[in-house]
Amino acid sequence: MDNPALEEFVEEVEEIIEDLEEGVLELEVQPKKRSLIDRIFRDMHTIKGGAGMVMETELAEYAHHFENLLDKARNGEIVCSPEMASLLLSSIDGFRSFLDKIREGGEVNQELIDQTLVQLKEFESNAGKPSATPTAEKTEEKKPVAVVAKAEPTPDKKIVEEKSPPQEEKTAESEKTEEQVEVQWDDEDEGEETAYLLHLKFDTEMLRKGSDPILLLKDLKELGDLDIIAHLGKLPELKNLDPEDIHLWWSAKLVTTRPAEEIENIMIFFQDEKNEVKFELAETPPDDPGLASFGIYEDQENKGHDNIQVDQEEVAEKLAEKQATVPDAEVKPEQIVAEKVVEKITEDPAIEIAEEAVSTEEEPKAAVTPAPPKKPPPKDEAKKDTGIKATQSIRVTIDKLDKLQNLVGETVINQARLHRLSDRIMEMDANLGEMLLQFVEDNEKSVYELQDQILQVRMIPVGSILNNMKRTVRDYATRSKKKIKLEIEGGDTELDKTVTEQLQGPLVHLVRNSMDHGIEDSETRVKNGKDPTGTISLKASQQEGYVIVEIEDDGKGIDPKAIFDSAVSKGFINDTDELTEDEIYKLLFLPGFTTTSEVTDVSGRGVGMDTVKRDIEALLGTIEIKSELNKGTSTKLKLPLTLAIIEGMMIDVGNQVFTIPLLSVNESLRPVPTQIKKIKNKGELVEIRGEYIPMLRLHERLNIKPKYKEPTEGLVVVVQHANHKQCLFVDEIVDQGPVVIKSMEDNFIQVPGIAGATILGDGKVSFILDIASLVN
């Protein structure tokens, strides 16, 4: 895929699909939530539009079908139901198939696409009559239909009075005669009505670019009651008027029950450097006439117009004044003009009423009431809450970040060299050395800060993949008839993007295991005195430089005895072996242990835990299982915040420095001869405080000639992986500190026993030992 536009499109759609999926899953639970339908509709619409632009006509058409469906739902022609949610979920799979095709070439899954379209047709024809859907009736019974449409008086010709949303109109017209057609949205009378003041100013050239302010106004009016004033100030004389330019700008007041994000969501399409589209909270009581008292508008309209002509100079003066007192660069001439207009209006006695009404609250003053020029406009505060986020983030490929990180890593290494150099200079010239050292240390701070910041940039909330599990659980529950609830906690915990992405696979596996083998069917659960609905909870949290992800279910648990017996019958252990409970659970990770159906039945644990373990270890993490019979099972993943940097212990073996992840190191010591035992067929053991730990002579394993031949001369480092301990005999410990991990595979291959490479302070490469493989 060499087309950057297409690439960007795919990335964008991927994001939208995620939002879509989340929205649909919510819709399944709250099918009567209008804001959800709107959100899904918007997502579909965006996909359609984008697909059209990159000439993916099939995809555009596909999205169009579903957009239509949602449009009908919005208009109340179709009542949303869980079936519709299912249909929309399959459409998401359809979209994914299209994306795969675009990304990798080949064909879309035409079968899937056709199937969903057939389902869509069926659904549309069945659901044509809303009363056919039982859920719709139920909700209607509970909540008697309220007619939401407000009949605002529209006495004045000059005012652009926006009508209420179409479906509300319908309910108003057909009140009580056609009850079944009315759709009552759960969230429409939810919460307080809030008023917002909107400031809509567009690029003069906007129409030529294919956009139109009316589109925005139309979208906005669907949110609630919208009153608009058009500002004619810039309107040129007729002979100079270019009909393809935009000469007007608008102020509006929107009274809505919807959250501010929805306004933001609509406006976001119109926000760019040339358009000035924003809104702020007007804490006027919604029933207050405010902008809606129309007599005022007329005056404002006329006076405003005149005054702008007259007051140009004064405006310029004000502007200068404001820029002097308010360092905030955001104050633009237009804003002052707006204030100016209102200021003039207030001279009219009729307007004072309005001003009073509006200014009873503090925040919204700026746009409507005159703000004292000496005070910074309070709207800045309001902006923080409802603010414009459109240009606050940019999309960067992970590639660029990798490069940046490499460069910083290099700088860190050079910094260490510089440090050594200044030490040497110090020996020759103490004064000069001191000066240089001072500088080197200052620089060091910035370099480390830089390194830290770059790592921060790579962090993304783990919530995105936890939320993906919702779909997994939902699909499984629908198929299996088990009742399962998914709880998610700590979704805002941040992890390196690469770690997060690679966590997805193991997570799906573990959640499936919990659903498949952990959670019992409702009947059994009730019999055992449990809630018929099983719960799986995903918890993420940060602990001392690691992220802990826990997958917990309240299912039947695993019987350690069953595992033990099974392991004996498979020949993994002897029945005379004495294992602790932890050790028994560890058997589950043995390759081949769980692949037989027999074991699955006995242990209640699924296939391929060894794969999960391998994946987690590849992320330099650890995995632990704990279980209690009939209470449930908990799997704990401990992951480093980032793959890029770990704390390492540098050890020396025959003049070659290796790095051991500090996470794996328990302790290090120089054993006395009596601590070392040789046992036939089991090699050497080191006795540490009564515990016998097997010892590996690292130099033998790495095929290096060591400095010391016996551990009593050198050192042993006790490392631990999962529950297994191992002593590594090394020459000495050289250093300890953070190391930047480089993948061996980037330029070479995965080498057994080596987890990665790093660059030491002297610029040399040091290999990071793969403790997992050394321990086993």
Add this chain to the structure above:
Amino acid sequence: MENNQSKNYLGSVNLSDEDMEDMSLEVSYSEGTRLITFILGEEKYGLNILKVRELISFPEGLTRIPGMPDYIIGMFNLRGLVIPVMDLREKFKMSGEERHEFSVIIIVEVENKNIGLTVDSVSDVIFVKEEDIQETTELAVNVDTKFIKGVAKTKDEMVILLDIDYLLSKAEFDTLLEEDIEE
């Protein structure tokens, strides 16, 4: 019908990268290729200059990789990248020593991997026409013919074209691990 058409259209656009690369190589050979030539033992070798990232002198600190055969002489730090170095003399089992101090490392890029190759010295950049390149079947050289793509004859010399893509292919690297096991 309409569906089919658009599919075909996309199908032709989405030619895989490899296809495209093969085609472009084909083209460059039909017209000629720019080669970097180097000395190894008593012979002159060449490889497509487009594969060469840079030339460096032998690095100070090379770290041996445990468990790797002798011709993988270690890894070093090239401005933050960790790059393996393959000793071509050793790889091609050539006799004669006196290497390293004066040898040069050619950093090549194959399949997105940067790999260093030690050679005795780098001599020239030459342009050879396609008709001057001969497929190898009966070559009297010291190197295993599977690593050789052909021979280019210029006015006064013969340059052996190294099949760098094969030499540094994933399949070849995978044999490293097998050799390790055999040992």
